[in-house]
Amino acid sequence: MKITNLTIVEEEIMQCLWKLDSALMREVMDALPEPKPHPNTVSTYLKILVEKEFLTIEKIGRIFKYSVAIPFVNYQNYKLEHFLNDYFDNKPTALVSKLFDLNLLSAEDLHQYFEIKTTVVPKIKKKIKKKSAMRNFVDELTEKKKKNKKRKK
Known part of the structure; x- marks a missing residue:
């Protein structure tokens, strides 16, 4: 079982199926967020996910039941390894x-x-800002004078 990258739409459909674990086509359609894609489009993506071996298919009469073949944790680990490799030199x-x-x-x-x-x-x-000579001079002039703690009697 070789894990490959999913497209954004494939991953969105898989997110629904990872929550459901297995589902019929209409259950996948119900789980997808608005605006929902056309059922033919979803059907095509489900077939692609079966070809990529992310899903298994079981025929029940005239309809198909799709079950998750690659758990979410496995895909998450795959994506994290590639993310580390691509962006953080592993x-x-x-x-x-x-x-x-x-x-x-x-x-x-x-x-x-x-x-x-x-x-x-x-x-x-x-960020350390360097004060200009003029700023230092103004600060020195406007600084309050220090009080002497010991007074001479």
């Missing part, structure tokens, strides 16, 4: 770093899954 740490940079992942999130003995500190890039 380095999971680069993905985690990017998630930290975008504030989509925090140290607390990691603590839910791992017992971490060290503190996770994401890289923080701060």
Whole structure:
């Protein structure tokens, strides 16, 4: 069983079938979001998914029942491996770093899954603005004078 990429429409149909596990054509049509495609279009895509071995087919009288052959977890793993390879040079740490940079992942999130003995500190890039000589001069003039704690008697 070789997993291949699905088109957007094929994946949308598979999302419905992964939830249903198996379904007749009309059940797939009911599960699809609005605007619903034409039944002939859905039928064609179901045949393609059978050819790609994502679905198995069982004939019941004059109608067909479609069952999931590749579980969602297997497809998810396949997509994640390709995503890591294509966008992060197959380095999971680069993905985690990017998630930290975008504030989509925090140290607390990691603590839910791992017992971490060290503190996770994401890289923080701060832009340091250099003050001009004139700005420094104005700041110096407007700065409040420091009070002397010890007074001479």
